[in-house]
Amino acid sequence: MANENDQAYARKLAQIEANENLTILLSMNQVNDEKVKQYIVYTDYRENGQQESTNSIFVYTPYANVDRFGHSMVDFQAQLLFETNKWKKEMHITVLETLGAASRLAVYDFQNLGLAQLAVKAFCNLANKLEIETIDGNISTFDSDDFKKVAHILEKYGFEVQTDASQSSGAFIKTKKA
8 A cells, every 4th residue: 555655646746846826835744554654734725915815725635545456545644724814924824624524623533643734833833934923713513522532632822712601612822922
């Protein structure tokens, strides 16, 4: 399977590199059948002078994503949808979900392999590059265990998470310290 994964990874990488509307943010290509060691994190965000724009960060891995013919079954396993207002230096995470998600914000990390974390990490790096001062969003899940997972991921990257009484929804924010 490693050979098929390697070929699928190479095809996806070439496809992303050939698309002028996409930019690779992170990548790793260490073939391993046991864990996710091959991934590409990419975005459709382009600095084009618009005041506001809606874009995504995508995470692709061939791990558990290659059919018997060696082709990827899906184009990406995680997506972080965000809005950017460069003039106000603000970003808003609209949706972070992975395949199999039960709800809107990273409630089910694809087989718990860290793909949502890769998306959040790349997003934070992009926000730093753009000198964004405030990032916010909302979390909504069906149970408190999922909420705890999402909150843990966000807190790991410096977000302050505020919960409601049920601990299955809430808001998060990250601001640059002056």
